[in-house]
Amino acid sequence: MEKDNQTCVTEIELLGFSDFQSLQVLPFVLVFTFYVMALVGNTLIVIITVTDSTLQTPMYFFLRNLSFLEICYTSVTLPKMLVNLISETQTISFVGCGVQMCFFALFGITECCLLSVMAYDRYVAICHPLQYTLSMNQIFCARMAAGSWIIGILPHHLHHPEDALS
Template sequence: IMDTSNASSGDHFTLLGFSDQPQLEPIISVTVLLFYIMTLLNNTAIILVSFLDSRLHTPMYFFLSNLSFLDICYTTSIVPQMLINLWGPNKLITYVGCILQFFFAFDFGATECLLLAVMAYDRYAAVCQPLHYTVIMNPQICKKMVAASWLTGLCGALSMCSFAFTLSLCSHVVDNFFCEMPAFLKIACEYTKVVEVTIYTLGIIYLLLPLFFILISYGTITQAVTNIKSGRGWKKVLNTCGSHLTVVSLFYGSAIYMYLQPKKGSTYQVDKFLTLFYTIITPSLNPLIYTLRNKDVKGALKWLFIKIQSSGSSHGGTVG
């Protein structure tokens, strides 16, 4: 049984994680490490090819490289501390570390919600306004959209973090593997109406409104697609939008369940594994989802691999 006596100290929190199922911890730690390595490698590859290959200097890949950077930041704010706790004898995190983890997880998560909405608008412009696409999605507008997503996410994280850490806490034992808002608020002494309204307001702003915008964008796209008679046109639209819709479904489905469910209706074990899915597994899958059906990215990745391989061979030849 894990000793949580130190958890009462005001300068530390205890992250229980999966300590109630110790037999699963080695399996979870190996799985998390593998998915984290996949996240770093796959998303870094997307960023590199989007930057180096001039054929990918388009709004879609500009947004995709930002999404990849977000996923790297998001998982890095969680996984290192999680692995330390899984491998170590205690499950502690400092008070400052908990604040930072709470802040960055909310910031990157909220920014991703907004960025996915921006990407939906890009797909709408590409399908429904093809003749004006380059004007609508010019580089300056794309940069402003991404900057607005980052700034809005930052504002939400600052307001939520300052609010959450002013609450009186009945415990310093967080029943999750990182300092996330739903788990953190469960240790607040009073779950008042103010807390509930604040949570649901932020949920509406950062989850439901972007999702509503995405659904409107894809509703308009669907309407436009019904007018396409050729099978080739349908296939092109599916390739253009299918990947983004898959990512949206994975991310929003789990996030809405976690953040907008009633407090009393939640189950700790379900919450933990669902949190594990959308914080660790989904970011590693996003690059694969976007590249599996995308000839441009697959071609660019192949070009990058050949370039690295030839560079290594030439250096080896020089040394020899």
């Protein structure tokens, strides 16, 4: 019996913006600044839409969900990117990369679904304004938001059944 030559991948090397470490400072500062601004901005939207009683409408409920989702979405990749920009070894473990990709896909799919739900909310508000408060009640909105998250969490092969056959 002949043994095949096998390679086990444990780490993936990530290429930065430059081979020169000193040039990594500017991208780090820019990305870090925008990341902190996104976190602060989205956190403020969540806090304001929760605490202000005048913002307890379906539109702001979905905006709050979107802001929370954006915090999660940006926090999947940017912290590791920031670490790699300032460290000498720019690697990620194979498992870590897989986990990061799964969460990135989960949040991306959820965001698409949530944006569709938000578009439906605006459609009802514009095209059926007299029925809006009846059709877009808190329970229905919560179910639609939860549905967006559930669809994002479903395994990938449920989104593409043809891939499950191979």
